[in-house]
Amino acid sequence: MxxxxxxxxxxxxxxxxxxxxxxxxxxxxxxxxxxxxxxxxxxxxxxxxxxxxxxxxxxxxxxxxxxxxxxxxxxxxxxxxxxxxxxxxxxxxxxxxxxxxxxxxxxxxxxxxxxxxxxxxxxxxxxxxxxxxxxxxLSDSHGHILEYGASRQFLLENAKTIKDAVALVRQYILDNDDILNDPSKFIEGSGWDHTSWPVEEWPTSDDLDMDPIIRGRPVILQSKDGHAFWLSKEIFALNSPWPSEIEGGVIMKDSSGNPSGVVLDKAEDLVQKPAPTEQDLLRHFNVAVKDILSHGLTSVHDAGFRPVSLEFFTRQAAAGNLPFRIYGMRYFNETDPYWGNLSEPIINAGDGRLNARSVKIFADGALRSGGAALHEPYHDNPHTKGVMRVDPKVLADVVYKFLRDGWQVNIHAIGDYANGVVLDAFEAALKDVDITALRPRLEHAQILTQTDLERVGKLGVISSIQPTHAISDMWFAEERLGPERVKGLYAFRSLLDHGSRLAIGSDFPVEDMNPLAGFHAAITRLTPEGLSPNGPSGWFPEQRLTRMEALRGMTIDAAYASFTEDSLGSLVPGKRADYVVLSQDIMTVPVDQILRTKVQATVIDGRVAFGKV
Structure with a gap:
């Protein structure tokens, strides 16, 4: 009793x-x-x-x-x-x-x-x-589902030097008989990070081809941030001839003017590789599904549906095979004809599991690889200001057209120059289009001038941010940007205070998928071990979010950023029964205990998708 x-x-x-x-x-x-x-x-x-x-x-x-x-x-x-x-x-x-x-x-x-x-x-x-x-x-407002599954096939994250990375490629070949016995089979891996190596240097094709097991094989290794390919000589041969330059990208050269082994940003598009089979796509998807649900994610905003991805997810939705909700951003290629007036958005397909009513555009590259477009040259490389991947005039034209035709426009913008150009395009479109109703987004919104921090909120632009990027980049950011400009990097509090909604994500597989890692980073600006260049108070602690602000960024504000706030994002009568059971109270426990929290259950539409209630 x-x-x-x-x-x-x-x-x-x-x-x-x-x-x-x-x-x-x-x-x-x-x-x-x-x-x-x-x-x-x-x-x-x-x-x-x-x-x-x-x-x-x-x-x-x-x-x-x-x-x-x-x-x-x-x-x-x-x-x-x-x-x-x-x-x-x-x-x-x-x-x-x-x-x-x-x-x-x-x-x-x-x-x-x-x-x-x-x-x-x-x-x-x-x-x-x-x-x-x-x-x-919980929602991840910026991730890459199939790319995550592909990246889990062969990881280079543990490589601490170029030599370590080469050794991992060699061992991968030796461990897979189908690859070992077929020198023509493509080898794809990801996760190498030259900024974490003792000597920050770019790898080369020679580094790969010096190993007799690797030599002569087509090898494509994507960097941690996704903005660089490290290629073997065989890949360069298969994709020749190479242009001397490419707008919006970089082909790194050796002292003789030949490709040295790394290509950046738009130059990645020059690399041709076999299209994934349906079996490949399903394998990648299933790997992602398992991790997504176990981390308490019920919705993911996929930041860049290429045609093969869009078609795959459309088939899965029609068959009722989407175990979580996907909000897709369709891929934009400035060399293709404009399609915004020819295509219809996908709304609530698969019983609300699939939506694709936005377009993803790349304005510039990444800070880690030196491709973010800046107003002034890099502090550690005064010969460059970074790279715009799309001409500002082309950007302004297509932004207006997509907004006019009813599409949400989500633009990858890292550098302060790139963010300014994007805001210019949104502001120009505002003269003829109610852009607030279409909820445009800055994907990353990493470095903004004070003027542009104020402009984001005034224009009604959503800031799609990734707090774990901040704790990854804080170790090299000041060296790259200088002591003053770095203050505008990952300025979450300033964005919020100036009226911009924050939709929080991880950019997986670039960073850890775990939303609690992003929650911890947002409220502490510390590594999981409690470290930062500024000590235990966190990296620029004045930019920290409160716990409720961080939770809202992963729930109701993420729902707003995907037009689903009427059915998702909060636990109120009439909404979909999507909820997560956590093992402890992340809103009150000491911050050093947050990452010990376990997901006990992930529930979608009232049904348990992971764990148990």
Whole structure:
């Protein structure tokens, strides 16, 4: 009986908690009042007791057998974070099919259950562990799903030198008989990072071809930031002739003027490689699915659907094979004909699992590889200001056309010059188009001048940011940008204070997919080990976000950035039942404990996709 009493008395909510207000529609309130008019309080308590008892004894013990309607309740106070201003915390969340039916205290929920005439049907009640919390389904606002799966096939992240990377390629060949026995088979890997090596230098084709096992094989190794290919001599031969220059890209040369082994940004497009098969795509997708769900992600904004990706996800949606929600950005190639007036956006395909109503455009390169377009030369390389991948006039033209034709425009912009050019294009389009309604986005928004920080909010532009980029780049950023310009890098607080919404992501596979890593980085600006160039207070700590701001960036503001805030992003009645159960309260535990948090369950449309409730 003591165990039964414990299950039935999960604790009281503080009187100051607003969770019991403004939830029930007026009609339901009237019905409840009418029903209760014939009951005195003791009889009502008994009635609710038996309703709870029936739910308890009838509820199955396995998560997979959750009924059509069920409740998830905290046994230790209001530990459900709704991310709703009206009702920020709740004790219980009621799911009915794929939707949220109710939130509030257990007493009020059971009273409303009776008022709805559902006394004859049992309501499963699942109690959280004492330390656990519930948050809305988490979103990654900038990731690369199929590229992530492909990158997991052969990783170079652990290479600490060029020699280490070459050794990993050699071992990969020796470990795979199909590759070892077929010298023509393409070898693809990713994750090398020259900025982390003791001597920061670019690798060369000679480094690969000096190894007899590798020599003569087609090898393509993508850098950690995705903006550079390290190529073998065989790849250069297969793709010859190479132009002396390419607009928006770089072909690195040796002292004789020949390609040395690395190509940057638009020059990557010159590399031809075999198209992935359907089997390849499915293998890559399945690898990504497993990690996405285990990290508590229910939605991913895929930042750059190439045609093969768009077609693949469209097929999966039609077949009902999307285990999580995907918001896709269609790929833009300035050499192709304009298609914004010829294509229709994809809206809520696969029962709301697939949307593709935006376009992704690259304005410049990356800071790590020196391709970010700056107003002034790089501090550590005064011979360059970086690279614009698209001509500003072309950018202004296509931005206007896409917005005119109803597409959200999401633009990769890293350097302060590139961000300024993009904002110019948005501002020019504003003369004829209500761009706020189309919610344009700066993807990364890494370095902005003070004037442009103010302009982002005024124009209604969303800042799609990746906090883990900040803690990766902080170790070399000042050397690259100088002591003054670096202050405008990853200025999250300034963006928010100037009125820009923040949609938070990771840019996986460039950074760790785990959204809690981004949460930790956003509120501390420290590495997971608690380090920064500025000490334990964090790297430019004045740019830190609060925990609620970071959570909103992964939930309701990410939903706003994908036009889904009416159905996703917060736990309120009528929205989709996407939620995550975490093993501890990330909103209150010491920051050095946040990354110890485990995802206990990922639930999408009311059904458990990972773990158990």
């Amino acid at each position: 003591s165990e039964l009493r414990k299950r039935q008395d999960p604790g009281k909510i503080a009187d100051t908690d607003p969770q019991n207000h403004d939830i029930l529609p007026r009609r339901s309130t009237f019905v409840l009042s009418s029903m209760l008019s014939g009951f005195d309080r003791p009889r009502l308590v008994i009635l609710i007791f038996f309703a709870v008892f029936a739910a308890w004894i009838l509820s199955p013990q396995e998560t997979s057998s959750l009924s059509h309607s069920y409740a998830v309740c905290s046994s230790s106070g209001a530990r459900i974070y709704t991310v709703d201003h009206a009702v920020p915390h709740a004790q219980c969340l009621v799911v009915d099919g794929s939707l949220i039916l109710d939130v509030g205290s257990l007493d009020d929920i059971m009273a409303r259950w009776v008022a709805r005439g559902r006394l004859r049907s049992s309501l499963q009640i699942r109690y959280l562990d004492e330390s656990s919390i519930v948050v809305p389904g």
